[in-house]
Structure formats: C-alpha cells, structure tokens
Amino acid sequence: xxxxxxxxxxxxxxxxxxxxxxxxxxxxxxxxxxxxxxxxxxxxxxxxxxxxxxxxxxxxxxxxxxxxxxxxxxxxxxxxxxxxxxxxxxxxxxxxxxxxxxxxxxxxxxxxxxxxxxxxxxxxxxxxxxxxxxxxxxxxxxxxxxxxxxxxxxxxxxxxxxxxxxxxxxxxxxxxxxxxxxxxxxxxxxxxxxxxxxxxxxxxxxxxxxxxxxxxxxxxxxxxxxxxxxxxxxxxxxxxxxxxxxxxxxxxxxxxxxxxxxxxxxxxx
Amino acid sequence: xxxxxxxxxxxxxxxxxxxxxxxxxxxxxxxxxxxxxxxxxxxxxxxxxxxxxxxxxxxxxxxxxxxxxxxxxxxxxxxxxxxxxxxxxxxxxxxxxxxxxxxxxxxxxxxxxxxxxxxxxxxxxxxxxxxxxxxxxxxxxxxxxxxxxxxxxxxxxxxxxxxxxxxxxxxxxxxxxxxxxxxxxxxxxxxxxxxxxxxxxxxxxxxxxxxxxxxxxxxxxxxxxxxxxxxxxxxxxxxxxxxxxxxxxxxxxxxxxxxxxxxxxxxxx
DNA sequence: CGCCATCTTGAGGTCTATCAATTTCAGTGG
DNA sequence: CCACTGAAATTGATAGACCTCAAGATGGCG
Numbered sequence: 001x002x003x004x005x006x007x008x009x010x011x012x013x014x015x016x017x018x019x020x021x022x023x024x025x026x027x028x029x030x031x032x033x034x035x036x037x038x039x040x041x042x043x044x045x046x047x048x049x050x051x052x053x054x055x056x057x058x059x060x061x062x063x064x065x066x067x068x069x070x071x072x073x074x075x076x077x078x079x080x081x082x083x084x085x086x087x088x089x090x091x092x093x094x095x096x097x098x099x100x101x102x103x104x105x106x107x108x109x110x111x112x113x114x115x116x117x118x119x120x121x122x123x124x125x126x127x128x129x130x131x132x133x134x135x136x137x138x139x140x141x142x143x144x145x146x147x148x149x150x151x152x153x154x155x156x157x158x159x160x161x162x163x164x165x166x167x168x169x170x171x172x173x174x175x176x177x178x179x180x181x182x183x184x185x186x187x188x189x190x191x192x193x194x195x196x197x198x199x200x201x202x203x204x205x206x207x208x209x210x211x212x213x214x215x216x217x218x219x220x221x222x223x224x225x226x227x228x229x230x231x232x233x234x235x236x237x238x239x240x241x242x243x244x245x246x247x248x249x250x251x252x253x254x255x256x257x258x259x260x261x262x263x264x265x266x267x268x269x
Numbered sequence: 270x271x272x273x274x275x276x277x278x279x280x281x282x283x284x285x286x287x288x289x290x291x292x293x294x295x296x297x298x299x300x301x302x303x304x305x306x307x308x309x310x311x312x313x314x315x316x317x318x319x320x321x322x323x324x325x326x327x328x329x330x331x332x333x334x335x336x337x338x339x340x341x342x343x344x345x346x347x348x349x350x351x352x353x354x355x356x357x358x359x360x361x362x363x364x365x366x367x368x369x370x371x372x373x374x375x376x377x378x379x380x381x382x383x384x385x386x387x388x389x390x391x392x393x394x395x396x397x398x399x400x401x402x403x404x405x406x407x408x409x410x411x412x413x414x415x416x417x418x419x420x421x422x423x424x425x426x427x428x429x430x431x432x433x434x435x436x437x438x439x440x441x442x443x444x445x446x447x448x449x450x451x452x453x454x455x456x457x458x459x460x461x462x463x464x465x466x467x468x469x470x471x472x473x474x475x476x477x478x479x480x481x482x483x484x485x486x487x488x489x490x491x492x493x494x495x496x497x498x499x500x501x502x503x504x505x506x507x508x509x510x511x512x513x514x515x516x517x518x519x520x521x522x523x524x525x526x527x528x529x530x531x532x533x534x535x536x537x538x
Numbered sequence: 539c540g541c542c543a544t545c546t547t548g549a550g551g552t553c554t555a556t557c558a559a560t561t562t563c564a565g566t567g568g
Numbered sequence: 569c570c571a572c573t574g575a576a577a578t579t580g581a582t583a584g585a586c587c588t589c590a591a592g593a594t595g596g597c598g
Contacts, residue, residue: 082426085512088434092426104426107419107520112426135408135415142411143404149418150376156425157373157382161351161359163432164473168554196577204433206555211577226577227563243354251376437586465545475587480546495545496595539598546593553586561578568571 024048025074029098030144033251040138047100048072048124060101060115060123067111069125070102076121077193080104080113081201091202093152094118094194096182103149106131119193147251154248163204166242168213171203173242176223176230181246188232192225293317294343298367299413302520309407316369317341317393329370329384329392336380338394339371345390346462349373349382350470360471362421363387363463365451372418375400388462416520423517432473435511437482440472442511445492445499450515457501461494 027044030036036044051074054060060071063082078095080102092113095101105111106128117123135142158178162171176192183190196214197207205213218224222238224231232238296313299305305313320343323329329340332351347364349371361382364370374380375397386392404411427447431440445461452459465483466476474482487493491507493500501507 082430084430084434090430090433092429104419104422107416108423108516109521110516112423112517132412135412139405139408139411142408142415143401146404146411146415146418147376149415149422150373153373153418153422153425154377154381156422156429157351157361159429160361160425160432161353163429164470165353165357165359195575201433207577208556208579209554212554212579215578247377247379248381252378464543476545477547477588478586480544481586484546541596541598543596544594546591548591549589551586551588553584555584556582557580558582559578559580562576564573564575566571566573568569 025098026072026100030148033147034140034144040141043134043138043141046130047126048074050124050126051122052125053120053122054117056117056119056121058117058121060117061111063111063114065111067102067105067108067128069127070100070105070131071115071123071125072100073097074122074124076117076119078115078117078121078123079198079202080115082113089201090204091198093155094179094202096179100145100148103131103145104152118198151249151251158248159202168203168205168209169217170242171205172199172210172213172217172225173222173238174244175199175203176225176232177238177242177244177246178249180230180232181249188235190230191228192230193228294367295341295369299417302416303409303413309410312403312407312410315399316395317343319393319395320391321394322389322391323386325386325388325390327386327390329386330380332380332383334380336371336374336377336397338396339369339374339400340384340392340394341369342366343391343393345386345388347384347386347390347392348467348471349384351382358470359473360467362424363448363471365448369414369417372400372414373421387467420518420520427517428471437472437474437478438486439511440474441468441479441482441486441494442491442507443513444468444472445494445501446507446511446513446515447518449499449501450518457504459499460497461499462497 024041024045026047027036027041030044060078073095075097078101079091080093080095081089081091083089093104101115101123102111105113131145134145155178158174162174166174179192180190194202195207196210199205200207200210203210214225218233221233222241223233238244293310293314295316296305296310299313329347342364344366347370349361349364351359351361353359362373370384370392371380374382400414403414424447427443431443435443448461449459463471464476465479468474469476469479472479483494487502490502491510492502507513
C-alpha cells in the first residue's frame with residue numbers, strides 16, 4: 001500500500017456490522033487486490049464522487065434501457081434481475097457495498113437486466129465514458145477491473161452449479177455462505193435483508209419452497225434465517241453440507257505479484 | 270477496418286459449414302467489434318502462434334490446476350465443466366472456434382473448472398503473463414478483452430435464467446438457438462457434436478429427460494436434433510416458443526464508435 | 539458378426555410448484 | 569393500549585415436472 005494513500009483508510013467506522021470506509025468504499029475493496037498509486041486512487045475516487053440515496057425498491061435502470069451510466073454501491077444491497085414473459089423473475093447478481101454495479105452491461109447498447117435497490121441504498125453514478133478514460137489512463141486499473149469481472153463471472157458460474165445441480169437445501173446453504181463470505185464478517189450472525197421470494201428468484205425456487213426448506217435447515221440445526229437476519233448454527237456442518245469452497249470469491253492478491261500462492265483452496269472460512 | 274490488415278482476411282475458406290480464416294480465427298472475431306490497427310493485430314496474432322491438435326475428450330486442464338496458460342480455440346468445440354462431490358457434472362461454458370478459453374480463470378491462482386475438448390480440436394496455448402503484456406501495450410485491446418468478457422458473462426446469466434426459470438423444452442430450444450447464433454450460420458441445418466448427456470449437464474437436466482424432450486420438440490415440428498446435427502424445422506416457432514433474443518450475444522460494434530445504435534433488440538435472427 | 543457407446547422407452551418415485559388458507563408481525567390509527 | 573391492516577412467512581393438500589432405474593433399440597466400428 002502506498003504511504004501517501006493511508007489517509008484514505010483511517011476513517012473507517014463500524015457501520016452496522018461491516019467496516020465501511022467513510023472516504024471510499026470502492027478503493028478499500030480494490031486495494032486488497034493490488035497496491036494502488038496515488039494517481040490510480042485519484043482515478044478511482046471519481047467513481048464515487050456523486051453519492052445519492054434511494055429507497056428500497058427503487059429501479060436504477062430498467063431492462064432494455066440505454067446503457068449510459070454505471071453505479072457504485074456504497075451503502076445497502078441491490079440486485080440485477082430479469083423478468084420473463086410468463087411473469088417469472090430471475091435474480092442474476094446480488095450487489096453488496098463496494099461493488100461497481102453494471103459493468104456487465106458495458107459491452108451492450110442496452111441493459112441486459114434491470115437494476116433494483118433491495119434496501120435503502122447509497123449509490124454513486126458515473127458515466128459510461130469514464131470507464132474508457134480509465135482504461136486509457138491506467139493499464140493496471142484496466143487489469144484490476146478485468147480481475148473484478150472474473151470474480152463476478154465465478155459467482156455466476158457457481159450459481160449455475162447451484163441452480164443446475166444442487167437440491168434446494170444445499171442451494172440455500174451455499175447462497176447464504178457466499179453472502180457471508182462476501183460480507184467479510186466473521187460473526188455467525190449478520191444482517192440479511194432479502195425476502196424469501198427474492199431468494200427464491202435468485203435460486204430458481206418458489207418462495208413457498210424457500211420457506212419450507214429454511215424451516216428444515218433450522219430443524220437440522222444448520223442455520224436460522226428470519227427477520228432479516230441469518231444465524232449460523234453449525235458453521236462446519238453447513239460448509240460440509242453444501243460443499244462450500246470460498247476459493248471462487250478470492251481473486252489474486254497483490255496481482256501480478258509473481259508466484260502463485262500455495263494451495264489455499266481449503267474448505268476454511 | 271485498416272487497409273493494411275486486409276491480407277489477414279482474404280484466405281478465408283469454407284470449412285465445413287463455417288467460414289474459418291486460415292490465418293487468424295481470433296482476429297476475425299475481434300475485428301467485428303473494433304477496428305484493429307496493424308500493431309494490435311500483431312499483438313493478437315501471438316495468441317494463436319502455436320497450434321496443437323487434441324482428440325475428443327482431452328482434458329486441457331483439470332479443475333484446481335495452477336493457472337499458467339490459456340488457449341485460443343481455432344477448430345472444434347470445447348467446454349468448461351465442474352464435477353460435484355456426488356458425481357454430478359455441470360457444464361459451464363461451451364466454446365466455439367475463435368474464442369479465447371479460460372479468461373475467467375485469470376483472476377485466480379488455480380482453475381475454477383476443468384477445460385475439456387468435446388470434439389477433435391486445434392488450440393493455441395499462450396502464457397498467462399502475455400495477457401498482462403497485452404493490457405500494458407494496448408488500452409484498446411484491454412477494452413476489447415473486457416467487452417468479450419461482458420459477452421461471456423451475458424451468456425452465463427442467460428444460462429442462469431434458463432436453468433432457473435425455463436422448463437426443459439424451452440431450455441433446449443434456447444440453448445440450440447444460442448449455439449446457432451454464435452456459429453453465425455444462416456443455414457437451418459448445422460453440426461451439433463454434443464451428446465445428450467453433455468447437453469443435460471449444461472442445462473441441469475438428466476440425459477433421459479433430454480432425450481424425451483428432444484423427441485417432443487421433434488413431434489411438435491420445432492426442431493430435430495440427432496446424429497450430431499440440428500435441423501431447425503420452424504425457426505419462427507422456436508424463437509417464439511423459448512423467447513430467444515440474440516441481443517445478449519451482440520456486443521458493441523465499432524466500439525466506442527460514439528452514439529448508441531437504434532433499438533436493434535428485435536427477435537430476429 | 540458382435541461389441542460398445544449412445545439413445546430411446548417404460549414405470550415408478552422424488553422433488554418442487556401451485557393454490558389456498560392461516561399465522562405472524564410491524565406499522566397505523568383510533 | 570388495542571384493534572385494524574397489509575405484507576411476509578408458514579402450513580397443508582394436490583399436481584406436475586423431472587429423476588432414477590432398468591430394459592430394449594440403434595448405430596458405428598473393429
């Protein structure tokens with residue numbers, strides 16, 4: 001980490017259950033992957049220069065809208081979703097603070113999915129063209145964005161595995177463990193503001209079956225999801241139960257810092 | 270297109286049913302998205318300098334192997350897949366000629382999935398480090414790679430929609446139409462060298478159910494999949510039936526060529 | 539001709555969806 | 569403080585989609 005950049009990080013405050021940096025949510029995410037120069041930090045700061053609040057349910061863009069801007073998420077939860085002709089929904093991505101939302105849309109003239117706030121959120125819009133600027137001004141940031149997208153992609157492939165091949169209970173367990181891992185919390189109890197119908201739409205299940213299956217997981221002493229919170233009752237049991245391996249959430253640290261790290265792909269949390 | 274680059278394209282030959290460029294498979298793909306300079310073409314040519322043939326079934330890398338190199342696919346079909354503890358498989362991506370395989374792995378020290386040849390293939394390996402070089406030497410190529418990844422990502426999200434919310438018949442129809450669109454063939458009959466168990470593993474179905482459902486689609490006069498070929502019997506009917514919209518396969522043309530194109534997101538093929 | 543992989547077909551069972559009724563609970567106003 | 573309200577969650581009953589197991593058909597290939 002660059003010494004001159006330290007001041008960016010020293011105002012972190014306990015915010016709910018997550019350590020949120022008052023200056024830059026994005027940078028603290030990125031900086032875990034590569035060491036950022038002051039110039040690079042300057043470029044990234046432009047990504048969250050314009051904070052705006054929206055209430056739960058706000059549609060930041062519709063499916064099929066022209067792709068004009070992206071948003072960084074600095075507070076709250078959001079998701080991308082599609083509506084099918086028959087009225088079914090499919091949730092594609094769940095966004096947590098520190099993420100840039102909508103990078104996937106960059107390659108298209110019109111959005112491939114809707115973007116919706118799941119809680120009250122704070123987002124910072126920035127124009128599409130700024131990303132092009134960023135690519136031109138810093139090859140390392142281009143790499144960084146690319147790496148972040150590989151992580152997004154791995155979350156999508158892991159979802160395909162869940163929906164394609166895991167039974168409902170394992171799907172739910174895996175989903176919750178992914179969220180926990182992404183939140184970076186070590187606590188066995190954390191906020192989880194997703195309603196059951198939304199979880200169902202993320203995992204290809206009906207809300208009724210989500211309810212039943214969560215009851216089952218509770219009776220089995222694995223986890224308890226209710227009232228906007230998750231309580232992990234048996235961490236090891238859960239990991240074992242759904243075969244969770246957090247490797248797919250861990251892009252390279254200090255890239256491209258040379259050698260491959262030793263095999264860290266354990267089942268540990 | 271740059272005049273000096275024309276010679277790269279004038280040796281295209283009819284190869285089976287697809288137009289394959291004898292000089293560079295990759296470049297002809299990329300060049301549809303942005304105009305490439307001679308320098309950029311030179312950089313890209315390094316990606317297919319070292320062609321090698323492999324037989325059907327060859328494992329190019331195992332799940333969990335160190336990420337040391339990527340492969341461009343210049344002939345044949347391949348796929349990425351995961352094996353689950355219970356022995357189930359999930360096919361994640363199907364690769365066709367002209368694609369760089371494994372970019373998704375760049376962000377990780379070890380591969381997140383296996384890479385397997387589905388037919389006899391010709392692939393060109395190149396070292397991981399070369400991508401970093403490429404990012405440093407050309408911001409436009411970095412952008413281009415990023416755009417290609419947004420397309421990969423959209424194929425993954427579309428698969429999530431299929432597996433999560435579409436019944437088996439629509440899943441199969443959508444999958445076949447995606448392949449047809451990606452092959453770029455206008456013919457209603459084309460090669461399709463995927464066995465039914467593999468299709469099932471891509472779509473979260475059992476091979477038995479794939480067989481039954483394909484029979485159904487044949488009886489309904491929509492399409493006929495057999496003996497390594499697809500015959501589309503009723504193109505409009507198929508598109509209507511599964512709600513196929515090829516927009517997610519069409520990244521920006523001549524990016525960043527300025528204005529957004531008019532709404533091309535029709536249901537046309 | 540026989541062998542093997544692949545595909546097909548049948549029967550029965552499991553998982554999940556759907557529909558509908560009930561409960562819970564936070565918010566609201568009397 | 570308590571009834572009223574509406575969204576969300578739970579529960580029960582039934583139906584349907586898909587899976588598994590197993591037997592038979594098909595077709596390429598030595």
